[in-house]
Amino acid sequence: MRAASSFLGAASALALSTTMVVSGAAVVTIGTVEMAQAATVSRIVVKGNGRISASTVRGNITIKPGKSFTNDDINESVKQLFQTGLFSDVQMQVSGNSLVVTVQENQIVNAVVFNGNKKIKDEQLEQAVQTKALSPYNKPQLEADKRTIQQAYESIGRKDATVETQVVPLDNGRVNIAFNINEGDRTDIKSINFVGNHAFTDGRLADVLQTKRTNFLSWLTRKDVYNPTKLDADQQRLRQFYYNHGFADFRIVSSVADFDPNANAYTITITVDEGARYKFGNVQIDSSVAGVNSSELRGLLQTRKGDTYNAKDVEDTVEAISDRIASQGYPFAEVTPRGNRDFQNHTIGVSYLVDQGQRAYVERIEIAGNTRTRDYVIRRAFDISEGDAFNKVAVREAKRRLEALGYFSSVDIDTRQGSEPDRVILVVNVQDKPTGEFSIGGGYSTDQGATVNASITERNFLGRGQFIRVSAGGGSDSRNYQVSFTEPYFLGYRLAAGFDASHIDNSYFDNYDYSQDSFTLRASAPITDDIRAGLAYTFERTDYDITDSDDLSQTYKRDLSVDDRITSSVTASLTYDTIDDHNLPREGFYAKASAQFAGVGGDADFLKITGKAAYYHPIIESADVIGSLSAGAGQLIKTNGSVNTFDQFFLGGETIRGFDTRGIGPRAYCDDDTSGCDHSYDDPLGGATYLNASAEVSFPMPVIPQDVGIRGAVFADAGTLYGLDNNPASDDRIVGDDFNIRASVGASIIWASPFGPLRFDYAVPVAKEDYDDVQNFRFGASTNF
Structure with missing residues (x-):
């Protein structure tokens, strides 16, 4: 080598042979190079390349002909060539006035396939891995992709899934890559244990967590999937729960998830220090x-x-x-x-x-991470916008609103310095999650018998934040169809507006069938965080068909004979709601008052005023025993002439358990033993006024794990329905048109099932009239509001 002539200004030369590791990908050998402080070459020679052009190699190094370079430039050039992912080996050597770059090309991936996967689709795996068709074959990257696939299976509760790779060489330096997957069995959560808790039972604390122990319904609910991030969020829920119940010194000492590979199950142990209650x-x-x-x-x-x-x-x-x-x-x-x-x-x-506070303004709001939800849906959660005064409380409130939407798996709002000292940039990072739902289920109610229902729901339609639901269902004697749509920010205001359209065919009454079409336009707006006002217009057409007139009273015959009865009404409502959890209320107060005026056209003319309220409070907080009191009332006022029987209120087992549907109140009552009665009928006529009240205590069922969602309850109901405004025909025998209290006591089993809340009630009337219809057992959907 002619070192003296190759390095301008060189005072000395060094013979250097070294190795280095670049990006953990390969060991790179830099050939023997005579080095000095600076050097130049007149040309760059590329050797060993086949598919990749010499110009591509030269374009990815920092050394240029005619310009001086040092050992640092050689190191940087080698790194850049490896970072392209095109080469498995790179060597550089100075030979006279030439820099010789010798490369060994990586093989090219021809195709990537996944075998054995059923729980995760090919499309999802293709997005997760970095090895793709037409990319360079990189063995370390292939190992990283294996780990990525295993983590994807862990995230859906399959920790024992295994992944093997198969590399199939082809001609022209190409390879096919196969990921062979054994999905294994679902990984269980064997138990969730708490250590150090005294104020609350294990079951009560487990109910706070989103992570649940494996039970017989876990295959459906998927709540028993262990995820470290999910467990971290559960720890924060636990802290907030204690802080909200007086334990200001509460801390989590440790949270450990032990995996038993033999049982393929986790045991989660959370050790807490409750501290004193303040x-x-x-x-x-x-x-x-x-x-x-x-x-x-x-x-x-x-x-x-x-x-x-x-x-x-x-x-x-x-x-x-x-x-x-x-x-x-x-x-x-x-x-x-x-x-x-x-x-x-x-x-x-x-x-x-x-x-x-410090005078600062919002310079801009940046949205990141949303792949589906549109930016304006996120922006409208803020009460502040660009140019407004920066307010930390408004930012926290916006974060809560975004989390409450249910569109995102995570919401983070950070701030950073703007272009001026008094300017702040808000950075909103969100992660979209699925918001669509298809559900199908069946059940049995004592009113309608066996029923089947199916619905498709999307809570973030087209990423616009709109709600839409289409449902259909029915049983042997009924059919129902419904479409609902809600725009939560109508005309850019925090005004929820939407419509409901439904069609019902029912033939489960003994003496008549009916068909009903209904359309409702509605809007509601928040007055405060707890108070909401609503306004709705409803158009309803009902067609009755008498199937057995001999067993109907004259009042029923008269009111059923009206073809295509039209009810056109406007309803105003006011709701106050501080309930902590509508699925299982433990604390809070709920009240709603409404007034419905029918007479905006149509055949009906009346005013209905109704109100209901419910109060929930823990009785034995540590054991999750909850008490509730509820009450309701209604008054029908005729505004023009008489009202139809079916405009009035009806009361029964859905309000006062132990009685049949429409089981109490005024009725046209006649049988063959009644003097002057030559036929039989027993028709509820409804009432103009009702009052009702209930007291209930619910509790976790003994022995049954609390996270199964089954609770027991004991209750007492009382109420009355009286007053007639529908001018009964003169030959009807009328009973029950007076203020007589009915009451019952009973017990319930309540199940928060994956198909929806279900309730089994058994009640015994303790105050009733002889003509009331009794029904001790009742089974159906459970609703609190």
């Missing part, structure tokens, strides 16, 4: 903002001295005060809760400090 001490508001009067804000406090400490109440108070002072013209004011903990008396005093 109550609120002194609560005050201190303001340093001129013009903000602390005493005027005290009515917004949801934290009161003597109440059990609740972190959510503190957060709600901060939001309420922040909203109030912002509306008063102080957009930059911040509310900070400061706790004063008394360890001896187990109280926490809270001071809400109102300070003038």
Whole structure:
């Protein structure tokens, strides 16, 4: 080698032979090179390339003919060539005035196939792996793809799935890649254990978690899939649960998931330190903002001295005060809760400090991660937009709204510095999740017998945030079809608007059939976080068909004889709702009042005013024993002449258990033993006024694991239905048109099944009339509201 003439300005030369590892992919040998501080070459010679052109090699190195280079440039050039993924080996050597680059090309992947997979589709696996057709064959990448596939199977509860790769050489440096998959069996969660808990039972804490123990329905619910990320989220739910029940010192000592390969099952053990239970001490508001009067804000406090400490109440108070002072013209004011903990008396005093926060504006809101949901659906969750004053409380509220939508598996909102010191950029990262659902199920109710129902639901239609559902069902004596659509932000406002259309054919009444078509336009808007107002218009056409007139009263014959009876009505409603969980209410209050006016055209003329309320509260919190009280009332007022029998209220087993549907209240009653009666009928006529009340205590069923979703209950119901506004025909024998209380007591089994909530009630009437229709056992869907 002519080192002296090859390196300009070289004071000395070194003979260097070295090896290096590039990106963990291969060991690279840099051939013997005489090095100095700087050198130049007149040309670059590429050897060993076949499919890949020499220009591609030259274009991926930093060394250029005629320009000086050093050993660092050689190292960087080798790295760049390996990063292309085109080569399995690269060597560089200076020979005279030439840099010789010798490469060994990677083989090219001709095709990638997956064998043995059924639970995960080919399309999903193709997106997950990095080895793809026409990409360079890379053995380390192939190993990484194997791990990726195994992790995908772990995420669906199949930890013992195995993956093997098969490389089939072809001509011209090509290979076929096959991933041979053994999906294995479902990995169970054998048990979820809690250590250190005293205030709440294991079952109550397990109910807080989304991860569930394997049971006989896990194949359907898929809630027993172990996932570290899911378990981390469950730990946060556990913390929030304790913080909201007075345990401000609560901490999770450890969370361990032990896998038993022989049983192919996890045992999860969560060790907790509950700490003491606290109550609120002194609560005050201190303001340093001129013009903000602390005493005027005290009515917004949801934290009161003597109440059990609740972190959510503190957060709600901060939001309420922040909203109030912002509306008063102080957009930059911040509310900070400061706790004063008394360890001896187990109280926490809270001071809400109102300070003038840092003046900052929202420069822009960036949306990332959404592959399906449109940006504007995410943006409209914010009460602030570009140019508005930055408000941390508004950002937290937006995060809660986005999580409550149910469109995303994760929602994160971060901030970063904007273009100016007083500018803030909000970065919203979301991850879409499936929002469509197809369900099919069957059941049996004592009203309609065996039924089958199927529905298709999409809660984020076309990524627009719209709700749509199409359902159909029925039994041997009935058919029903329904379409519902809701736009949650009508005309860009937080106004939910939509429609319902349905068709029903029923023939399960003894003496008549009916067909009903209904169409409803509805809208609702929030007044506060807990109060919502609604308005709806309903057009309903009902056609009755008498099948046996001999056993019908004159009143029924008259009212059933009307062909295509039209009811055109407007309904206004107001709802107050603080229930914690509508699937299984434990705490909170629910109330709804509505007024329906029929007479906007059509055949019906009446005003119906109804109201109902329910209150839930734990009786024995540690054992998850829940008490509830509920009540309802209704009044029908005729506005023009008489009303039809079927316009009135009917009451029975759905409200006062132990009685048949339409089992109580006024009725046209006649049988062959009645003096002057020459035929038989027993027709409920409905009533103009009703009152009802219930008390219930529900509890986990002994022995049965709580996460199966089966609970027991005992209850007492009472109510009455009276008053006639439908002018019964003169020859009807009328009974029950008076204020007589009916009452019952009983027991229930409630099951939150994968097919929907089911309820089995057995009730015994303790106060009834002789002509009432009794039904002790009742089975059907369970609804709370």
